[in-house]
Amino acid sequence: MKKVNIGGVPEHFNLAWYLTLKNGEYKAEDINLRWHDYHGGTGAMSKALREGEIDIAVILTEGIIKDIIDGNPTKIVQTFVETPLNWGIHVAADSNLKTIDDIKGTRAAISRYGSGSHLMAYINAKNNHWNLDSDLKFEVISNLDGAIRGLTEGRADYFMWEKFTTKPIVDDGIFRRIGNCPSPWPCFVIAVREDFIENNEEELKTILNIINQTTAEFKSIPSIDKTIANRYEQELEDVQEWLSLTEWSQSVIDEKTIQNVQDQLLNLKIIPKKVEYLDLIHRMD
Template sequence: MKTVNIGGVPEHFNLAWYLTLKGGEYKDEDINLRWKDYHGGTGAMTEALRTGTIDMAVILTEGIVKDIAEGNPSKIVQTFVQTPLIWGIHVAHGSEFKSVEDLKGKRCAISRYGSGSHLMAYINAENHGWNLETDLNFEVVQDLDGAVEALSNGNADYFMWEKFMTKPIVDSGIFRRIANCPTPWPCFVIAVRNEFLEANERIVKIILEIINNTTIDFKEIPSIDRMIANRYALKLEDVQEWLTLTEWSQSHLDEATVKKVQQKLIQLDILSAQRPYHQIVKNV
């Protein structure tokens, strides 16, 4: 049996992986797929791909494109979620900040450099015409729990994270969401280390076929909204809204999107040079 280590965030987007693992679908194909939760998000996973701790990752598009362009020996093999990620912009509930403009020059909590929370802070700053050199300051907090602590004790001023996962923190009066910032591209892709992909392309294809067979009809799974609400401690109505906004993908990441992501990162001065499509993506 071939062991494959895969990483992803412990969020509702990845429930399909849990369901296919629980159903033993990979074992039926003689694959021992071992899932690891990465609470630190994309920055932690790009590091794990570089070190070989994991073979595959379900990861934010902008984060892995940037890291591959900067030498991560991996390839994107497929888009996983086609729709944008809606990032909530959060402050402490009792904070004096009322609007995004109030956050100009303030301290932004990020899970780590190169993470989605880091890169999207630049997107948000550009959307509001801020000076990217002087109006952005960062405080590394590792994960969502670290952000709660940093905003609550005043070590950071705002934090960007997927709005539905942070909704319980908003509802409980710890965070206050003052705006949303959607990604300008599909949000999640599946990436594989080059060394593993070259030696195990057939295995990767089988894994993709299994997960795609689940995501293509994911919304039709009986009581899927209740399952998500219970597993991730979300309100049923929030899950139902999220499902209407989210579309999974079974397709390759196209060249135009890869170019768009890189051009935006270069424009924001967080990527130095654009790489050709074949260096970023391998369609298996």
Template sequence: MKQVNIGGVPEHFNLAWYLTLKNGEYKDKDIDLRWHDYYGGTGAMCKALRNKDIDIAVILTEGIIKDIIAGNPSKIVQTFVQSPLIWGIHVAANSNYNTIEDIKGTKAAISRYGSGSHLMAYINAENNNWNLEKDLDFEVIKNLEGAVAGLTKGIADYFLWEKFTTKPLVDDGTFRSIGNCPSPWPCFVIAVREDFIENEKETLRTILNIINNTTIDFKHIPSIDKTIANRYEQQLEDVQEWLSLTEWSQDIIDEDTILKVQKELLNLNIIPEIVDYDQLVYKL
């Protein structure tokens, strides 16, 4: 049996992977697919791909594009979630900040430099016409748990994270939400180490076929809203709203999207240059 390691965030977006693993669908095809939760998000997964801790990552589009350009020997093989990620902008519940304008020039909590929370702080700043040199400051907090501690203790002032993942922390009075910042592109892609693509094309095709067969009908799985609400400790109405906004994909990411992301990252000085589509994407 072929062992394959895959990583992703422990969030509702990735429930389809859990369901296919629970059903033994990969083992039926002689693949021992092992899922690894990455609480540190994109930055932690980029490191894991580089270190060969994982073969495949379900990862934020902008984060993996940045890291491949920076030398990560991986390629994007398809889009996983077509819809944008809705990033909630959060402050501590007892904070004096009430609007996005209030947090201008204050300190953003980020999981890592180069992470989604870091890149989206730039997007939020640009959306609000802030000075990217003067109005952005960062505090590395590693993960959601670190953000709770950082904001509560006043080490950092605000934090961008996926809106529905953080909603329980808003509901219980840990955070307050002061706005949203949707990513300007499809949020999650599947990225694979180049050496794995080279040596295991058929294994990879099989894995993608299995997951794509599940995501194509994901919203129609009986009581899927209740399953998500229970598993991720979320309110049913929040899950139903999230499902209505989320579209999975079974297709390769297109050239226009890749160029759009790169132009944005270049504009924000996050990447040094725009590279060719083929340097970032592999068509299976």
């Protein structure tokens, strides 16, 4: 049986992976797919791909594009979630900061440099016409629990994370959300180490076929909203809203979208150069 390591954030977006694993669908195809939670998000997964800890990652589009350009020996094989990620902008509940204007020049909590929380702080700054050199400051906090501590203790001032994931923290009176910042592109892609693609393309096709069948039918799974609400401790109406806004994908990210991501990252000085489409993408024939 072929052992394959895959990583992702332990969030509702990835429930389809849990369901297919629970059903034994990969083992039925002689693949021992092992899921690894990465609470540190995209930066932690990029590092794990580089170091060979995982073969596959379900990872933020902008983060993995940056890291491939920076030398990560990985390719994007497919879009996983087609819709943008809706990033909530949060402060501590008792913070004096009330608006987006108030957080200009203050410290953004980020899971690590190169993470989504880091890169989207630049997008938010650009959207609000801030000076990218003087109006952005960062405090590394590792993960969501670190952000709770960092904002509560005053080590950082605001934190950007997917708004439905953080809504229970807002409901509990720990965070206060002062705004939203949708990513200007599809949010999650499936990225695979190049050496794994080269040596295991048939197994990779099998894995993608299995997950794509489930995501294509995901919204029609009986009581899926209740399953998500229970597993991720979210309010049912929040889950139903999230499901109405979210679309999965079963196809490779297109060249126009890749160019858009690179244009914006280059404009923000997050990447040093643009690269060719096929330097980032591997087409599964």
